[in-house]
Amino acid sequence: MSELEQTASRPLSDRLQGGLFRALKGCRDVCLAIPRTALDIALPTLCVSCHAPVAGEGVCAACWAKLSFIAPPFCARLGIPFVYDPGPGFLSMEAIAKPPAYQRARAAVRYDDVARTLVHALKYQDRTDLAPTMGRWMARAGHELLSEADALIPVPLHWRRSWSRRYNQSGALANIISRETRLPVIGNALQRVRPTLQQIGLSKSERALNVQGAFKVPLEKKSSVQGRRIVLVDDVLTSGATVDACARALLRARAAQVDVLVFARVVDTFKPPI
Ligand SMILES: [Zn+2]
Numbered sequence: 001m002s003e004l005e006q007t008a009s010r011p012l013s014d015r016l017q018g019g020l021f022r023a024l025k026g027c028r029d030v031c032l033a034i035p036r037t038a039l040d041i042a043l044p045t046l047c048v049s050c051h052a053p054v055a056g057e058g059v060c061a062a063c064w065a066k067l068s069f070i071a072p073p074f075c076a077r078l079g080i081p082f083v084y085d086p087g088p089g090f091l092s093m094e095a096i097a098k099p100p101a102y103q104r105a106r107a108a109v110r111y112d113d114v115a116r117t118l119v120h121a122l123k124y125q126d127r128t129d130l131a132p133t134m135g136r137w138m139a140r141a142g143h144e145l146l147s148e149a150d151a152l153i154p155v156p157l158h159w160r161r162s163w164s165r166r167y168n169q170s171g172a173l174a175n176i177i178s179r180e181t182r183l184p185v186i187g188n189a190l191q192r193v194r195p196t197l198q199q200i201g202l203s204k205s206e207r208a209l210n211v212q213g214a215f216k217v218p219l220e221k222k223s224s225v226q227g228r229r230i231v232l233v234d235d236v237l238t239s240g241a242t243v244d245a246c247a248r249a250l251l252r253a254r255a256a257q258v259d260v261l262v263f264a265r266v267v268d269t270f271k272p273p274i
Pocket residue numbers: 047048049050051052059060061062063064
C-alpha cells in the first residue's frame with residue numbers, strides 16, 4: 001500500500017491529529033530558529049518586584065534603588081550594619097554576648113520588601129534567571145571572606161524538600177559565586193540528617209533547637225572539608241541558627257574556619273526600650 005493510500009485508510013480523527021502534530025512541530029522548529037535576541041524583544045523581562053519591563057537584570061532601576069546594600073561600617077564578626085563608624089574591628093553587642101560557631105557573616109542586602117521578592121521568586125517561582133545577579137552582588141559583599149577561602153558549601157535542603165522544589169537555591173547562588181571567584185563548590189558536604197520545621201514563625205531559641213544536630217558531614221566528604229577554610233552560602237540569614245548548626249557540623253569535621261555569605265539578612269533597625 002502506498003503512503004497516500006495508508007493515510008487515506010486511517011480514520012479522519014487520526015489524520016487530523018497527525019496534521020496538527022506536524023503543524024505544531026513545524027511551529028516549534030521555526031520558534032527554535034528565532035534568535036534569542038528576537039524573542040527577548042518580543043517578550044521583555046519584567047521586574048520581579050513591580051513587573052515593569054527591564055533590560056535583563058531582574059529588578060528595574062526604581063526597585064534597585066529601594067534595595068539596601070550593606071556597606072561599612074558594620075560589625076566585623078556578624079556584618080550587622082552600624083549607624084555610625086565606631087572604628088575598625090568593632091563588634092556588635094550580639095557578637096560579644098553570644099558569639100556564633102562561624103567566624104564572620106556578610107550579606108549583600110538587608111532583607112526588606114524588594115529583597116524578599118527576589119528571594120521568594122528564586123526559591124518558589126523557579127526564577128533561576130535571578131541567581132546570576134544575586135550571586136554577583138554576594139560575591140562583591142563577601143569579597144574579603146572569599147579572598148581568604150578554600151571552598152564554598154551551600155546550605156542543603158532536606159531531601160524531601162529538595163525533591164518537591166527540584167533544586168536548591170543556595171546551591172544555585174554558590175555556583176554563581178564559584179564562577180565569579182573560581183573557588184570550588186564542595187557538593188553534598190553537608191547532609192540534613194533529620195527534617196526540620198520551617199524556621200518562619202519560630203522564636204530565636206525555638207529556631208536554634210529546631211536545627212540543633214540537624215546537619216552532618218558524611219564520612220566520604222570529611223577529607224574534602226578537613227583543614228579547609230569554608231564559606232557557607234545561603235539565601236537569607238534571620239536568627240543565624242541554621243548557618244550556626246551547619247558551621248558546628250563543619251568544625252566537627254575539622255574545617256579550619258567557617259564564614260557565612262548570604263544574599264539578604266534581617267537587620268533590627270530599631271529596638272524600643274523595655
Ligand atoms: Zn521594579
